Amino acid sequence: MDAFRIVGGHPLRGTVRISGSKNAALPILFSSLLGGSFSLSNVPCLRDVKTTLLLLEQLGLKISVRPEPLAESKGFDHNEPIWSDLLEISEGTTSPFEAPYDLVRTMRASVLCLGPLLARRKRARVSLPGGCLIGARPIDMHLKAFERMGARITIHHGYIDAETDGLEGSEISLPYPTVTGTENIMMAAVLARGTTTITNAAEEPEIVDLANFLVARGARITGAGTSTIRIVGVERLDPVHYSVMFDRIEAGTFLVAAALLGEEVTIREVESSPLSSILDVLKAMGAEAEIHTGAITLGAIRRPRGLSLRTLPYPGFPTDMQAQILPLMAIAEGPSSVVETVFENRFTHVMEMNRMGANIEIHGSQAMVRGGSRLEGAAVMASDLRASAGLVLAGLIAEGETEVRRVYHIDRGYEAIEKKLEALGARIKRIQEDSP
Structure with a gap:
């Protein structure tokens, strides 16, 4: 079974094409x-x-x-x-x-x-x-x-x-x-x-x-x-x-990656309007995005701010981006919270992120994020498609080495995500789980 091995802390820079949705x-x-x-x-x-x-x-x-x-x-x-x-x-x-x-x-x-x-x-x-x-x-x-x-x-x-x-x-x-x-x-x-x-x-x-x-x-x-x-x-x-239109969840995932580690990352083949709720949250946390025709450029947030949000049907913040925003909240200054209103059982990744050093508590449909955490690499298990992406993003900023297992989940919805991240400068490789 495949896994991702990630060495965290490497900055991202360059351009990435977002796939079809x-x-x-x-x-x-x-x-x-x-x-x-x-x-x-x-x-x-x-x-x-x-x-x-x-x-x-x-x-x-x-x-x-x-x-x-x-x-x-x-x-x-x-x-x-x-x-x-x-x-x-x-x-x-x-x-x-x-x-x-x-x-x-x-x-x-x-x-x-x-x-x-x-x-x-x-x-x-x-x-x-x-x-x-x-x-x-x-x-x-x-x-x-x-x-x-x-x-x-x-x-x-x-x-x-x-x-x-x-x-x-x-x-x-x-x-x-x-x-x-x-x-x-x-x-x-x-x-x-x-x-x-x-x-x-x-x-x-x-x-x-x-x-x-x-x-x-x-x-x-x-x-x-x-x-x-x-x-x-x-x-x-x-x-x-x-x-087919561009994949706004893949686009959002790379925008969060840029907010975490980007020296300057441009996503292309996109439109900004379907991404407005994601961009609004990132801007509220301190991001500065440049909107171009068919592209968006964003760099790392030097001192991300905590905030509270709710997942909602479109045009609200998408439930499919909830797992990906949590690593940014984990390292932010001040507390954050996420209320999940769309699906139950969608915080299964939180326990794995806490193993990496995040401080997140679940109270029913709400995740309370303490903020100010320093993430460390660990072996973690993906439970669903978007949880996989959230754990990959956590691995990118963690100290040391992270192994994200069961990445067949992420293959269901992201086209060669490890190759795209590697091209931006991330240290990420696909391996077999039992590899030494």
Whole structure:
């Protein structure tokens, strides 16, 4: 099993290109189940992306990747991209409707095949999803919405079985602005008869990217990026080429790395607007960011200030950046606090950071950070995707050597993060956990 070995304290300097967004690419890929053909660029080479492509192949789609067809790729290697920059996807000759446990269990986002399968093939059998241990993330809201649109749904033996005689547009009011729920319903509504209105919809930029892609294919969607989305069903979707948006969580992670250790770090292929809540927090802690066209430059905060924040749905501070901001809070002058409002069980990394010398106490959904800590290298265990990134950032500023284990989590959402950090000057290597 792979691990990262990090020697802390080395300054970062240079430019890093931010990859395409995992959280935008996955729903766009699942929307291929709505039929037709298209091509994508700026798709990140990640474990979750390849899992999605393998699942789509099992569901009958034809996928070509450069430099070779997916079926001929020689297994996944985080150091060797399985495509250069282009995916081509089209319908195959068969139309299976079952998403099996062996693939779905590794990735919660795989539930996004449910809406498109119902809309296009009128039947879906999808294993209940797995993924990171960061809370229940129930899919009841998805299922109730599909029932309002005319689906018949049962759950037994770990599978969701759904069928319909044809989805009908409906008024869907979400009790919580769920991102995957909004995406799933929006995709199902694209081919439904009539008009669907989603209220209390999630407003994340990745939802806007999915809507822009679908509109480019001929869908009729308005309101994406607001709390009310309106979809008028169409009969079919058209071919298109589309470039996936940048990954704002990867961008935020590198901004925090720059705030910790940067002499001067520039992230490029980004836009500042989707990063506003992250930039606001870093500025409140003492960072000075320079905003350019398509790039942001930031250096280390010499005397970071503590502050209090809450994770919130977009446009609030993202829960996916909570673990990464904690190392900066740990070394800040004065106390800080983080209230986690999105997921329960998302402080599993705190115990590991405390082993490195941080002084963080958990009280229910709140992390209280004493500040002024001096982190020391240690062997730590990653528990989920974003926890992995937080521990890597802690290792970058710790005295001595840190070994972050179970980095297969980080490979799910960061494209060659160790190579990007190394290019900036970090001392980080991928090793086998049992290496001497």
